[in-house]
Amino acid sequence: MRHFLRDVYRDQGIRTLAWALLGVLFLHYLYGCGGGAVQTSARAATVSAVVVQGAARVIADSAAADFAATCPAAEYPTQAAAAECAAPVRARWAPADAAVGVLRATLSQWVETTRTAHLAGEDGALWGALAMQAARLVADYEALRLAVYPLGVELPAMPALVVDLARSLGGE
Amino acid sequence: MPADAIIQIVTALLSALAQYAPQVYRAVVGDGRSVEQVLADARAAVDAIPAAPAASSIDDAIRGRLP
Numbered sequence: 001m002r003h004f005l006r007d008v009y010r011d012q013g014i015r016t017l018a019w020a021l022l023g024v025l026f027l028h029y030l031y032g033c034g035g036g037a038v039q040t041s042a043r044a045a046t047v048s049a050v051v052v053q054g055a056a057r058v059i060a061d062s063a064a065a066d067f068a069a070t071c072p073a074a075e076y077p078t079q080a081a082a083a084e085c086a087a088p089v090r091a092r093w094a095p096a097d098a099a100v101g102v103l104r105a106t107l108s109q110w111v112e113t114t115r116t117a118h119l120a121g122e123d124g125a126l127w128g129a130l131a132m133q134a135a136r137l138v139a140d141y142e143a144l145r146l147a148v149y150p151l152g153v154e155l156p157a158m159p160a161l162v163v164d165l166a167r168s169l170g171g172e
Numbered sequence: 173m174p175a176d177a178i179i180q181i182v183t184a185l186l187s188a189l190a191q192y193a194p195q196v197y198r199a200v201v202g203d204g205r206s207v208e209q210v211l212a213d214a215r216a217a218v219d220a221i222p223a224a225p226a227a228s229s230i231d232d233a234i235r236g237r238l239p
Contacts, residue, residue: 038207038210039207042210042211042214045218046213046214049220052221053220056221056225059226059229060222060226060228063225063227063229064229064230064232064233068233073237076237077237079234079235079238079239082234082237083234086230089230090226093226093230096225097224097227100223100224101224104218107218107221108218111214114211114214115211
């Protein structure tokens with residue numbers, strides 16, 4: 001390993017590339033992803049939406065498993081009997097569905113606000129509204145995690161990209 | 173910190189990043205998509221979130237039972 005690093009170090013081309021990469025990474029740290037704040041916001045919204053899609057799939061699978069365990073097909077073979085049995089199962093999972101609905105609405109608003117900011121030429125006044133929505137999204141997602149935890153579902157945390165964006169837009 | 177040490181650290185980082193070059197490239201340089209395309213992708217991702225995943229899943233399971 002030491003000889004490898006020595007040989008690489010002696011290669012001036014690699015050294016130049018390494019310094020160039022360091023410079024690019026530093027600029028990325030300063031200015032964020034290529035394409036400006038609008039693209040960063042839109043990408044964060046996409047990442048968040050994909051996370052929520054994944055959470056929705058987990059919730060759907062878990063609710064189906066709960067229904068199958070509560071209302072076995074052998075005991076409730078018909079649709080009518082199964083529907084009657086399913087009432088308490090639906091009630092258990094209603095808060096999770098409500099939380100997903102809230103997240104969907106928050107994300108939708110976030111995308112539209114980002115689009116408006118783009119059309120307005122990244123007007124600074126709109127970023128305050130975007131900051132609130134990003135923070136609300138993070139809070140809404142935590143509410144979803146808390147809603148499904150008692151039902152035996154552990155959802156992953158929101159990616160750092162989104163949390164950090166909410167913090168940065170809020171000026172923290 | 174000596175320049176040699178900095179070079180060695182960056183070189184090791186470069187080796188690691190080379191393994192994940194596509195993601196780094198997209199994150200740092202961008203993937204060439206326009207703002208409108210990125211916004212459209214965000215819109216599509218949000219629209220793909222199901223409205224009531226638990227209720228829909230239970231409905232599907234009930235439909236799988238005998239009429």
